[in-house]
Amino acid sequence: MKIQLAESYGFCFGVKRAIKIAEENKNSATYGPLIHNANEIDRLKNDFNVALSENINTFKAGDIAVIRTHGIPKQELSLLKSRAVNVVDATCPYVTKPQQICEEMSAQGYDIVIFGDEAHPEIKGVKSYADEHVFVVNSGDEVDLLRLREKVAVVAQTTRKIEEYQEIVGKLMATHKEVRVFNTICNATFDNQDAVRKLSQEADVMIIIGGKNSSNTKQLHSIAKDYCTDSYHIESQDDLQESWFKDKNFCGISAGASTPDWIIDDVIKRIQAISNS
């Protein structure tokens, strides 16, 4: 069986940057998971004593709090600073951007529409920068239910599919005179998605590696499935099943933006072993 990696995959600029920042801040703690990859979080704990705390009250004056790539709500950032915690911000600049847009557009009197998953930490953070006229939608259908004022500004979660964003924007344009559209989907997401789109049209089995909570990995899996029915989302080599590769000729592989190379290498070795058995 031929095994091929997508032309663009895995760690993105924002995740590499956040890991570097964490490694430079030994004996600290991240507030929430730094990235959506449990194995990498364990490595930071073991090798650099960078712990993980989900509870903001565990941070005391003088502690170092590393802010996760997805960012945190504005109010929580203020709270940490007011308690004299040393805040080291590892929020990805592509996430900071929609936060700033929400704040500015809100101040200018625009209603804000955010295309994304309301429960995702990135969106909780972005939303917190707008005033009360902010609405999160997860699909085109949800746009039809909105009651918006005249001026609307729209941003997207960094990892969403461009086709779905275009649908949302199209609906807003059809019903509002003034719509300010900001393309906040990040380049790393575009590149990885394009590469999966291409590879999954040729492969007869696709393996997408990344954390189960990782939004960008879920999007990659969804795109792969559009073209290749036998597409699987795994976290590590332990999730692979031999039956997936029976009578297959071409296995395509990609990985989400928080997936380290060593996990990808392990998966490739295991697939090669299955293929040769």
Ligand code: SF4
């Ligand atoms: S996927 Fe994009 S937005 Fe998310 S951390 Fe990576 S570079 Fe930043």
